[in-house]
Amino acid sequence: MSRRKTVSHPLCARLYVKQSQAAETRGLADQRRRMLAGLAGEVVEIGAGNGLNFARYPQAVTLVHAFEPDPYLRERAARAADAAAVPVKLGDAAAEDLPLEDASVDSAVTSLVLCSVSEPRRAIAELHRVLRPGGELRFNEHVVSKRPVGRALQRTADATIWPTLSGGCHLARDTRTALEDGGFGIELVERFVFRVSALDPPKTHILGVARRL
Template sequence: MASRSHPVFARAYERLSVLMDRAGAAEDREALVAGLSGRVIEVGAGNGRMFAHYPPQVSGVLAVEPEPRLRAAAVAAAQAAPVPVTVVDGLAEALPGKDDEFDAAVVALVLCTVPDQTVALTELRRVLRPGGELRIYEHVAAETSGLRRMQRLADATVWPTLFGGCHTGRDTAAAVTAAGFAIDELHRFKFPATGPSSPAAPHILGRAVNPTAAESPR
């Protein structure tokens, strides 16, 4: 089985995700998927908080989630989604999709947890058609030295254990580029916008394109 069980984190995340959406993440999710159409794969769907935001031009979503409790919640959320959503067990490192199958891919607060970003992003390129879009909403490495030190300390101690394998100090935008995607839009911001900064405060929201074979052969 592909499942990765984090029962304590899953229970906490079900509550935390609601608080995050109230603090502005719902608007970020709306912006993340705005304008999408066709067939979409969402990797690390969690408890399905993204589903309500997909626009009607999306013909279907394959939502991949390896954590059993969160996946069950996502299945329930899919019933109320405005577009068809199928929730499946699976890992970012071995996506359940054919080559070039999807028009777009969505990752939201998941590339911090995957064991190997390079492998996960290679898989995303595999299942995306040439010219398909990768939409990214992640917390990332800080741009200031003080917060980067805080992230290194957090990642070396209890943070990954408490938060389902999350690492706060990853330069995800650089990893996306290194995997062969072309980033054409990227917004950096602090989340939440007010209050003290946590190791997970620096965020990015953006869009990258899977180049055609002529532009960047795999």
Template sequence: MSERVQHPLFARFYSAYVRPSLERFGADAMRAELFAPLTGTVVDVGCGPGDSFRAYPAAVTRVIGVEPEDYLRGLADKEATRAPVPVELVAADAEHLPCADGSVDAVVYSLVLCSVPDQEAALAEARRVLRPGGQVRFLEHVQAAPGLLRSLQRGLDATVWPHFGGGCHLARDTVQTFSDNGFEVSELAPVAASSRWVPAVSGVARVLP
């Protein structure tokens, strides 16, 4: 499974350049605010280099960091040792979470659903592993408003962008995908630091009864 997602060049580029710029845009504070209500066991899907770990509140008793990419998972291992909550790393992917049915309190996606090959399969896994009443908390960039920018995004998605961006897609309608796959989305908010070109949102998704 994990061998399906290996982007060694992108992983190094992401770590060296994207990661510091996310920090400059206030990603730490955004994650901390989004994660503040979390408790219990959390699956951090596509945890990358582990920058989310330091944002979990003390009420989180276990983080399962799922990261398929070897280089990024190595960085996450180091972050885990500094994290304020217990973190274990697993080489797996969003479409095959290493958790029993109904066993986790929350699933976290932070800038991941743009990159998973199959969003519907990923969300089916989230539904499977969440306990009744559990929640998804997400921070994701999404497609631009209708118009030229969105058309450009679609053109890039169909050509070069995913190849250079570790599988990233610019024009995904991720919030709609939650709604189409058995989730009710709430607390949806635009990320102030994002741009018209790459708008981002945060929110909560709960499995519909």
């Protein structure tokens, strides 16, 4: 039986589209380029948003299985898919329940999405399931601060109003540990501070490569 989730954040989705355009000029475009460089074969991308990754996939990618559950973002992702240089098959699915066969894709991509999925460990388990043994996971995610004061503030925000204001985003998730606990070996990681816009709090990001063990 399907565990299909309904996901819709109309106001946050519209704000995200506006912020993402500004973020590209602030350095996010280069982060996307580095994250996707060298990919080949079939790829799954969860939480594809408005499809800004699509134009940056290398020609060696034969198909992108992209999933975006929010209808507003998915409609914009469809436009980006039509203009992409590689084939993109766009679907309506949550990260926790991917409509793909076991071990069916070569690589996976998560880009600013594991902060906002409702069950991150289940989403990671799904990525592990659909990836072929040894397959790569490329990621760019913001994560919990290493500073005690910053971490405490993030946890307070997560327990109060931040997820409501930001479409389910959580500031204090330890995504690297969650990936390792979920059966991925981190092979390369870059840690840096980035903010999407002047209104966005600066957040620690990790960008890198993990492999399905």
